[in-house]
Each structure stands twice: as structure tokens, then as C-alpha cells.
Amino acid sequence: MxxxxxxxxxxxxxxxxxxxxxxxxxxxxxxxxxxxxxxxPKPLTSEQLVTQWVADSNDMFKDAEKLDSKLTFASAVARTLNYNLDKEAKSIEEALAFKRMDLSSMDELPNFVASAGYVMRDKKLASSSQDLATGSSGSPSFSMDQENGTADLGLTWNVLDFGLSYYQSKTAADRALIAVERRRKAEHELIAQVRSTYWRAVAYQTLHGQIKSVLAEAQNALSASKAVESENVKSPTEALRYQKSLLETMRQMRAVEQQLSTAPYELAALINVKPSTKFKLAAPDRLVVPHWTMPAERMTAIAFENNPDIHEQAYLSRIASNDSHSELIKALPGVGLAANLNYDSNSFMVDNYWADIGPRLSWNLIKFAHLPKIQKTSKLNEEAVKARRLAVRMAVLAQVYIAERRFKDSVDMYKQADSLYRVDSRLSWVLNQQAAADAAGDLERISAKASAIASQLRRFETYAQMQKAYGRLQQTLGRDLLPAKSFDGKNSIDSLTDTVEARLIQWDKGDKDADFKVVAAAVKSLPRNKDAMTVSTAATAKTAATAKTAVLASKANDLTTDLSRNILLAKADK
Known part of the structure; x- marks a missing residue:
């Protein structure tokens, strides 16, 4: 035991x-x-970084057409709008927003789910029952196989989820339109940068050779002055003053060159070509000042209608309203309907296949109890969005007047710089013709050349600032340089350049009611030199004016972003 x-x-x-x-x-x-x-954490290795660098370098410039001719301002803008990587990123974000809108609309559909499962037990699922009256229990029994498979196909639809999905789809549509406005804003910013950078690059291309020539002459005169000083031909004081003047002139010229030398690289980044690429700019024979006489009231109306920031705030207001409706729906009872087809491989079952259907009601009573607070929060959110919208509208209103004032001031500055340049150029020419053989004559001639170059630099700088101010004015008004349909990926740079050229003529002439298609056709019909892709400004303006005369009496609509915006709104409503 x-x-x-x-x-x-x-x-x-x-x-x-x-x-x-x-x-x-x-x-x-x-x-x-x-x-x-x-x-x-696993940092990238040097080999991985080099591989990625090589792949990205190929992707950065693979789609750009070769730049084998002189670059006009219109072609620089066209290349920026077509190839700039920042603009490309905004375009992809826009496309992604529309894809997300399409995906969000699928949430409004019922859920149609298929599922299957398999269970294997090491022991039988046996159990016994106890009699409630006598307390006796029978022998254990089981009614399920040790290996069992299940499957079902179910369709569920909930009214509450449908309402939430509907407003979420509307929000996604508005966010897609916000992406459009941000892409437009990026384009406006890029065009304003091209306006300034292109003319600075033209200034560098024009003045670079002249600066080198003046530096060479100044260096020769400096060497000659040092030789004269060593021979004691002149007094040391006079020689040193002369050398100081030459060195000051050389310093001034090098400062001019340093100020402009980075412009070609900045322009290369904007048009998306390698910085090492050598390209020539098609400098016009004369610099044209845009004609602008639009009254402030008209500019304000255009800005309030087309400015991307105002559009974005309007869409954010609609999103806030949709969010308020969504929060209200969450507090309501949800009615759903479920239908299922089922299968169970259990051999003890009489019917292994069956179907069931039935409604279901659910209600979050805590959410419903907090409905007054939810409504107050939603209303406060809408008021906050409205306050931001009004602040942006006020900023745009002020910016209209500021941009116009800066443009007019920059025009005055350019005209003054142009007059000074013409005087300095004539003075340099006269002194060059009357130059004496002595050192003093050389100093006066070199100083006059340097002064003429500095005046020409100021002329180009003020013109670039005037163009930038003009671009900011157009940016504030929200006027698109090209219709949205111009970016269909099928147009060549030449055709896009013609469209840009026509639009620039329309803007620079202050002709907001011109028939854009007629002007574009007129520009496209002009002869194009393949070696130097330049379009005569005078001939283009004359042809555009002739085309304008042929337009019918009814005014054509200003082809701004309204066309693209209406198309996107219609797409979002669908």
C-alpha cells in the first residue's frame, strides 16, 4: 500500500x-x-548611396528635350512648367489626391466579405449535462468533429457608415481640389522666379565679356603705372592715387561679375538641366515694359475669383462643414442589413449549407448624450475656418495694392536706370574716341567703361526686379499662364513655347479680352530659326495686334484657371 x-x-x-x-x-x-x-537602425551603405545617386541622376533629366538652341524667355517658362522637379512633385501630389478621392468613394459601397477557417483539436469537444431536478448527469457526449472547416460569404450594409462615407468622399474631393490649387500656386511661384532669374542670366551673358575686357585693360594700365612709378617719372603720390583708382575699378567689376555669376546655374535648376550645361540666351534687342492700366477694383475682383489661397480656404470651409455633418451622423442610430451564405464541414450537422439574413440596430448613447457639445465644437471649428478665410482674403486684398504699387515703382526705377545707362554709354563712347595716350586718359576711359557697365548692370537688375514685381502681380491675381489642358504630356516644348509666347503678349499688352487662340495661332505661324530660337518682339506684337483686329465683337473670356477649375469641380461632383 x-x-x-x-x-x-x-x-x-x-x-x-x-x-x-x-x-x-x-x-x-x-x-x-x-x-x-x-x-x-540600419544606415545605408556607401554602395547603396552610390547606386541610388546614379539611378536618381538618370531619372532627373531623362524626360527633358535636348536644349540645342538659344533659350528665349518663353521657352524658359515652358521648360520650367514642363520639367521642373518641384512642379512635377506637386503634379504627382495632385494626381495622388484624385486617386484617394476615387478610393474614398468605394467606402460608400456595401461590404462583401468572404472568409474561411479551419480548426483541429487534440481531443474531442465532449461535454455532459446535469439534470436540474434530480442533479444526476448522463454520459459525456460530443457533436463536433476534431477537424472542422468553416466558410461564409457575407453582405453587410449600414446606413450610418454610408452617410459617413459620403461626407468623407466629399472631403476627399475638396482635398483633391486643394492639391490643384497648391500646384497652381507652385507654378505661379516658379514663373515669378524665372522672370527674375532669366534676366539676371541675360545680364551676365551680356556683361561677362565686357567685364573681362575692362579687367584686362585695367590690369595693363596698372602694370604700366607700376613701371612708371619704379622709373620715378611721376611723383609717387600721383602714381599711387592712379593705381588706387584702377584697383577700385577692378574691385567694382569683380563685384558685378560675382553678383551675376550664379544666375545661369539658378536658371538651369529651374528649367531642369544639368548645371554644367552650356546654353545661350536669346537676349532681345530692346527691353519691353509691360503695359498695365487695369483699375484696382477689377484687379480685386480677379484676385478674389482666381487666387489659389482664397480657393484653398473656400475648400477648407466646405471640409469643415462636411466634418460637422459627419460628427452629427456619428451620434445617430445606425441601421444595418446583413446577409450571409454559410458552410460548416461538421459531420454531425444535418445541413452543412445555410443562409441567413436580418437587420441590425446600433446606437452609441454616450455619443448621442454629448451631441450638444459636439455641435458647439463643430460650430466653433467652422468659425475658426471662416476667420482664417477672412484673414487670407484681407491679405490678398492688401497684396493686390502692394503688388501694383511695387510694379509701378519698379517701372520708374527701371526707366531711371535706363536713362542713366544711356548717358554713361554715350560718355564712354565719347571718351573712347577722344582717349589720349597718357595714363590719365587711360584712367578716365577705363573708369567710364566701368561706369557704363555698372549702369548697364543696374539697368538689367531693375528690369529683372520689374519683371519679378509684374510676376508677383499676376501671381496675386491668380492668373494662370497656361490653361490646364496644355499639360497633357503630348505637347512638345516648341508648341508649349508658342502658347506661352502668345499668353505673354496678351498680358504685356494689357489685353485681357484678346482671343487667346487667335494670338497663339499667330505666334505659331511665325518663322522659327532652329539655330537661334528667337522670336522678334516687334513682329510678334504686330502680328498679335492684327490677329486681335480679326476677333469678333464679342469678347473672349480670359483664359485663366477658370477652365481647369470648372473641369475639376465637375469631376469632383461626379
Whole structure:
């Protein structure tokens, strides 16, 4: 008897030890799995960075047409709008927003879900029942196989989820339109940068050779002055003053060159060509000042209608309204309908296939109890969005007057710089014709040349500032240089350049009611020199004026962003 009890006790101890060891093994296995799931930082290797650099370098310039002719301002704008990487990123973000809008509309559809499962037990799922009156229990029984498979195909639709999905789709549509406005704003900013950078690059191309010539003459005169000083032909004071004047002139010329030397690289980045690319700019024979006589009231109306910032705030107001409706719907009861086709492989079941259908009602009473607070929060949110919208509208209103004032001031500055340049140029020419052979004559002639170059620099700088101010004015008004349909990926740079050229003529002449298609056709019909892709400004303006005369009496609409915006709004409504 004692032996039997001891044997049982030994078995229990062995089982207990085995359970303890099993737990330890299980803990060790779980610890190993958790440590294996931990992620450690892994910096990129030099080989990976080089591979990525090579791939990105190829992708950066692979789609750009070769620049094998002189670059006009219109072609620089066309290349910027077509190839600039910042603009390309905004376009992709816009396309992504519309794809998300399409995906969000799918949430309005019912859920149609298929599922399957498999269960395997090591023991039968047996159970016994106890009689409530007598307390006796029968033999254990089971009604499920040890291996069992299930499958079902269900269709569920909830009115509450449909309402939420509807307003979420409207929000996604508005966010897609916000992406459009941000792309437009990026285009306006890029065009304003091209306006300034292009003319600075033209100034560098024009003045670079002249600066080198003046520096060479000044260096020769400086060497000659030092030789005269060493021979004691003149007094040291006079020679040193002369050398100081020459060195000051050389410093001035190098400062001019340094100020302009980065412009070609900045322009290369805007038009998306390699900075090492050598290209020539088609400098016009004369610099044209845009004609602008639009009254402030008309500019304000155009800005309020077309400015991207105002559009974005308007869409944000609609999003706030949609959010308010969504929060209200969440507090309402949800009515749903579910229909399922089911299968169970359990051999004990009489019918392994069956279908069920039924409605379901759910209501978050806590959410409903907080409905007054939710409504107050939603109303406050709409008021905050409205306040931001009014602040932006006020900023745009002020910017209209500021941009016009800066443009007019820049025009006055350019005219003054142009007059000074003409005087300095004539003075330099006269002194060059009357130059004497002595050192003093050389100093006066070199100083006059340097002064003429500095005046020409100021002329180009003020013209670039005037063009930038004019671009900011157009940017404030929200006027798109090209219709949205111009970016269909099928137009060549030449055709896009013609469209830009026609639009620039329309703007520079202050002709907001001209027939854009007729002007574009007139520009496209002009002869194009393949070696020097330049369009005569005078001939273009004359042809455009002739085309304008042929336009019918009814005014054509100003082809701004209204066309593209209406198309996008119609697409969003669908």
C-alpha cells in the first residue's frame, strides 16, 4: 500500500517537474521570437548611396528635350512648367489626391466579405449535462468533429457608415481640389522666379565679356603705372592715387561679375538641366515694359475669383462643414442589413449549407448624450475656418495694392536706370574716341567703361526686379499662364513655347479680352530659326495686334484657371 502511494507521489512530482520545464522552454521560445522581431537602425551603405545617386541622376533629366538652341524667355517658362522637379512633385501630389478621392468613394459601397477557417483539436469537444431536478448527469457526449472547416460569404450594409462615407468622399474631393490649387500656386511661384532669374542670366551673358575686357585693360594700365612709378617719372603720390583708382575699378567689376555669376546655374535648376550645361540666351534687342492700366477694383475682383489661397480656404470651409455633418451622423442610430451564405464541414450537422439574413440596430448613447457639445465644437471649428478665410482674403486684398504699387515703382526705377545707362554709354563712347595716350586718359576711359557697365548692370537688375514685381502681380491675381489642358504630356516644348509666347503678349499688352487662340495661332505661324530660337518682339506684337483686329465683337473670356477649375469641380461632383 505504501509502495503504491509512493509511486503515485513520484509520478506527480515528475509531472510537476515536466510542467515547470515546459513553461521555461515556452518562455525561452517566446523571448527568442520577441527578440527576433526587434528592428535595429540600419544606415545605408556607401554602395547603396552610390547606386541610388546614379539611378536618381538618370531619372532627373531623362524626360527633358535636348536644349540645342538659344533659350528665349518663353521657352524658359515652358521648360520650367514642363520639367521642373518641384512642379512635377506637386503634379504627382495632385494626381495622388484624385486617386484617394476615387478610393474614398468605394467606402460608400456595401461590404462583401468572404472568409474561411479551419480548426483541429487534440481531443474531442465532449461535454455532459446535469439534470436540474434530480442533479444526476448522463454520459459525456460530443457533436463536433476534431477537424472542422468553416466558410461564409457575407453582405453587410449600414446606413450610418454610408452617410459617413459620403461626407468623407466629399472631403476627399475638396482635398483633391486643394492639391490643384497648391500646384497652381507652385507654378505661379516658379514663373515669378524665372522672370527674375532669366534676366539676371541675360545680364551676365551680356556683361561677362565686357567685364573681362575692362579687367584686362585695367590690369595693363596698372602694370604700366607700376613701371612708371619704379622709373620715378611721376611723383609717387600721383602714381599711387592712379593705381588706387584702377584697383577700385577692378574691385567694382569683380563685384558685378560675382553678383551675376550664379544666375545661369539658378536658371538651369529651374528649367531642369544639368548645371554644367552650356546654353545661350536669346537676349532681345530692346527691353519691353509691360503695359498695365487695369483699375484696382477689377484687379480685386480677379484676385478674389482666381487666387489659389482664397480657393484653398473656400475648400477648407466646405471640409469643415462636411466634418460637422459627419460628427452629427456619428451620434445617430445606425441601421444595418446583413446577409450571409454559410458552410460548416461538421459531420454531425444535418445541413452543412445555410443562409441567413436580418437587420441590425446600433446606437452609441454616450455619443448621442454629448451631441450638444459636439455641435458647439463643430460650430466653433467652422468659425475658426471662416476667420482664417477672412484673414487670407484681407491679405490678398492688401497684396493686390502692394503688388501694383511695387510694379509701378519698379517701372520708374527701371526707366531711371535706363536713362542713366544711356548717358554713361554715350560718355564712354565719347571718351573712347577722344582717349589720349597718357595714363590719365587711360584712367578716365577705363573708369567710364566701368561706369557704363555698372549702369548697364543696374539697368538689367531693375528690369529683372520689374519683371519679378509684374510676376508677383499676376501671381496675386491668380492668373494662370497656361490653361490646364496644355499639360497633357503630348505637347512638345516648341508648341508649349508658342502658347506661352502668345499668353505673354496678351498680358504685356494689357489685353485681357484678346482671343487667346487667335494670338497663339499667330505666334505659331511665325518663322522659327532652329539655330537661334528667337522670336522678334516687334513682329510678334504686330502680328498679335492684327490677329486681335480679326476677333469678333464679342469678347473672349480670359483664359485663366477658370477652365481647369470648372473641369475639376465637375469631376469632383461626379
Amino acid at each position: 505504501y509502495r503504491l502511494a509512493g509511486s503515485i507521489h513520484g509520478i506527480e512530482m515528475m509531472v510537476g517537474v515536466t510542467k515547470i520545464k515546459s513553461r521555461k522552454v515556452l518562455i525561452l521560445i517566446c523571448g527568442a521570437l520577441l527578440s527576433g522581431c526587434a528592428v535595429a
